Amino acid sequence: MLFPDYTDTGLVYHVVPITDLKRIVSKGIKYDDKATYAAKYLEFHKFIDEFRPDKLPQWVERKKAIFASLNFDENHSWHSHTALLGIKINEDRCWISNENLANSVYESFILKDVPNFHYAKLFLENRGKKLIKDYWDTSLSFIENLKVRKDKTIGYDAEVLIFHGVKPKDIEIIFIISDHKIMTVEEWNEYFRRSGQSDGNWEIT
Structure with missing residues (x-):
């Protein structure tokens, strides 16, 4: 794996567009603070929530x-x-689920009303509902997962669902990912410091 285990770092990882960084470092993160939330994901989340078991908190x-x-x-x-x-994170307000199961349904949900994708609705009504049921039935609290480590099961692509806002003090920038490099903040600053000193020797690498 790329990083040491959560039990060593105490961190979970969240990817954001660099266009959101200024707001995040000053105001933190909320579940609905991205433009893509309503445009791309909200209706899909609602669809999955329709099958949420009553036994869940x-x-x-x-x-x-x-x-x-x-x-x-x-x-x-x-x-x-x-x-x-x-x-x-606040471990008491987090949940673990299998992202693979949600991803298996996403395309059919998005394409169900698009002409020529006739079988999307049929898939959702049959196999899709079963996958969503499995998504919830195989989910568990973050605390419980630390005991049983379902996230280490082959085929279980664990996603962390965080149900609290994240304050700036609880956020660390690990990497900046560009077209050509993956750099820490220190490496990014050094790279552009050196490249800004002279036009003659600067290369895109």
Whole structure:
């Protein structure tokens, strides 16, 4: 894995566009503070919440979650012009679920009303509902996961659902991801400090 275990770092990881960094470092993170929340994900979250079992705590609602990861594979594919943040959390207000199951339903949900994708609704009504049921049935509290470590099960792509706002003091910028480099803040500043001194020797690497 890319980072030491959560039990050593006390951090979970959240990827954001660099265009959001100024706001995040001054105001923190809320579940609905990104433009993409309503445009791309809210209706999908609501759909999954429709199948949420009553046995779950009332505060566990996907539509009110900040999403994070416990770790990444070393060969993880990153999106350019993003920042990887390390976040300190309140473990009592976090939940763990299998992102693979949610992702298996997302495309069909988005395409269900698009012409020529006739089988999207059929998939959602049958296999899709089963996948969402499994998504909730295999989820568990963050605290419980620290005991059983379901996140280390093969095929279980653990996502962390954070159900509290994150304050700036609990956020650490781990990496800046550009087209060509992945750099810490210190490396980023040094790279552009050196490149800004002379036009003659600067190369994009």
